[in-house]
Amino acid sequence: MTTAPGKRPRRSDPGRKERLIDVTLDMIAEHGVAGTTHRKVAAAADVPLGSMTYHFTGIDELFTAAFTKLADTTADGFEEALGSANRPEEATEAVVGLITGELLGSRRNVLLTYELYALAARNPALRQITDSWMARSRTALARHFDPPTTVMLDALIEGLAIHRTLALNPMPNSVVRDAVTRIVTPR
Amino acid sequence: MTTAPGKRPRRSDPGRKERLIDVTLDMIAEHGVAGTTHRKVAAAADVPLGSMTYHFTGIDELFTAAFTKLADTTADGFEEALGSANRPEEATEAVVGLITGELLGSRRNVLLTYELYALAARNPALRQITDSWMARSRTALARHFDPPTTVMLDALIEGLAIHRTLALNPMPNSVVRDAVTRIVTPR
């Protein structure tokens, strides 16, 4: 079998790098950045240790790649959910859906966000990721709401996602909807 | 006199344990939990390495002690600020003051909170700290606001504190006040 022209000849495991990134995110969600090592990721992905430093220059690059994917995926979903809304009530409902949905509300993603924020505070490369993530979210919101409301919503979304996930008793969706409505509808 | 020159005093440093806790919090704020080690804390506090394991059984106990102090201090300030309010407008203003003030809004404390949340997600002892911290905050708010509003405010406070600290351009206090007012004053 010859390789198709224009494509670089690939050996046994194409897409391995992508899989390593996914496994890394799972690892971070479960054990935190502190508990995520080359060896653990390699074992979980059933890949030799040397493959880590082959695909990623250092462990920092691994983390950066993982969090880049997280931010991109989340921002994509964010834009998609808000983009399909036309009337204000639809936008409001889209925000509620985001907060209560998997993308922002799942335990996994909230934990990953913590880890990212904690790391980004001291790492310029990661800081850039969070900055552009926030910028995309704000822009998506700004298509539907005025500037101050956009900022408030952005903050509320963050706080609600956290609380729904970490609080002892889960917050009902109706309360989430009420909160968003109060912010969106000034007196 | 009692201490030979160049030699470390062997005895009696009361309050050393407390100082170690404070230095640990500074260390975590600056380098994260991941970058905080026995040796670094010992060096920063000008204390021998052996003193670490003497005062704290293990490094987990050190972190637990540090975060316990953080949570207690914060909850105290929270209760104090809200306790002195009598009329609803005063309570609202107290909440705004908390968000924009040092206690909740300072970069240091926001970073420490991230680290605590990230750790608490996987550590039962720390989880208990965050739970009782949240419970105290909610109770303090509940003296002034009805149950759903209390929950919403709790989330909004979290989100606003985070955004004010991490966002590229600082959010004006007036926007914070507006957001709190919108939540507090349902239509």
Add this chain to the structure above:
DNA sequence: GGTCTATGTGTACACTTGTACACATGGAAT
């Protein structure tokens, strides 16, 4: 077939970490 090279692997190493524990010592009790 026979080379050659990009792609991938196994292993070794220097370094850091938490922790244990033998030992020193200041000062109270006598």
Add this chain to the structure above:
DNA sequence: ATTCCATGTGTACAAGTGTACACATAGACC
């Protein structure tokens, strides 16, 4: 002055880490 021991210290060590790098090998090219 001497004894004695709680309080505190110095040091050693096993475990785990990121990373470098010599080596293997599957397929492309002639």
